[in-house]
Amino acid sequence: MDIQGYRRPAPGTQPAYLHPPYASTAKRAPTKPLILLPHTLSEVTGPVFGHERIGPNDHDLTRQHEGEPIGERIIVSGRVLDEDNRPVPEALIELWQCNAAGRYRHKNDTHGAPLDPNFTGCGRLLTDREGRYQFVTIKPGAYPWRNHLNAWRPAHIHFSLFGAGLLSRLVTQMYFPGDPLLPYDPIFTSIPEEQARNRLVSAFDWHTTEPEHALGYRFDIILRGREATPMEP
Numbered sequence: 001m002d003i004q005g006y007r008r009p010a011p012g013t014q015p016a017y018l019h020p021p022y023a024s025t026a027k028r029a030p031t032k033p034l035i036l037l038p039h040t041l042s043e044v045t046g047p048v049f050g051h052e053r054i055g056p057n058d059h060d061l062t063r064q065h066e067g068e069p070i071g072e073r074i075i076v077s078g079r080v081l082d083e084d085n086r087p088v089p090e091a092l093i094e095l096w097q098c099n100a101a102g103r104y105r106h107k108n109d110t111h112g113a114p115l116d117p118n119f120t121g122c123g124r125l126l127t128d129r130e131g132r133y134q135f136v137t138i139k140p141g142a143y144p145w146r147n148h149l150n151a152w153r154p155a156h157i158h159f160s161l162f163g164a165g166l167l168s169r170l171v172t173q174m175y176f177p178g179d180p181l182l183p184y185d186p187i188f189t190s191i192p193e194e195q196a197r198n199r200l201v202s203a204f205d206w207h208t209t210e211p212e213h214a215l216g217y218r219f220d221i222i223l224r225g226r227e228a229t230p231m232e233p
């Protein structure tokens with residue numbers, strides 16, 4: 001059987017493994033040239049993850065506790081597409097984020113901002129037949145991260161996707177339009193090509209903005225190909 005491998009990413013569209021302004025890349029970047037392996041059947045077609053049941057409130061991070069979380073309620077939606085612009089149905093999307101004050105519910109987060117008893121910050125869902133998805137959550141806050149003096153991460157939501165196979169796995173971060181911290185963020189700016197970098201910035205969306213309820217943001221995700229959504233470094 002003749003296996004068609006995936007196209008390799010165009011230069012400049014993915015973050016460099018070593019990006020000195022993002023300090024921890026120095027510890028994990030490969031020190032020797034990479035050996036390119038051919039894409040075989042197992043990389044192109046599997047494995048497929050995430051067959052556990054998705055809970056009824058897993059897509060709505062504002063309804064996972066007794067009360068509602070503090071913060072600006074938002075609806076994050078979009079489509080997951082493959083390299084030929086075809087929708088990817090039943091892709092598992094998982095997301096995680098800090099609360100509106102910029103604090104993660106995680107033991108390693110020691111930022112002096114309050115936790116929110118009504119917010120865990122994790123969600124998951126499967127895309128529908130047209131590759132669409134929609135989460136309800138609150139807008140995450142900026143937080144300091146000690147990478148350099150006065151280092152603050154722009155507001156972001158972490159995304160993990162399992163597409164049709166191992167090579168369509170994507171771990172990335174979604175940002176918000178107009179965030180003044182973006183040009184100062186070495187994680188965002190580690191993607192050399194500006195166009196590719198800006199694919200990580202969601203767009204404000206009137207169509208999904210709901211009166212008296214929440215602002216809509218659109219974030220389309222492309223797995224592989226020339227227009228691929230960049231990985232996080």
Ligand SMILES: [Fe+2]
Pocket residue numbers: 153156158
């Ligand atoms: Fe984060």
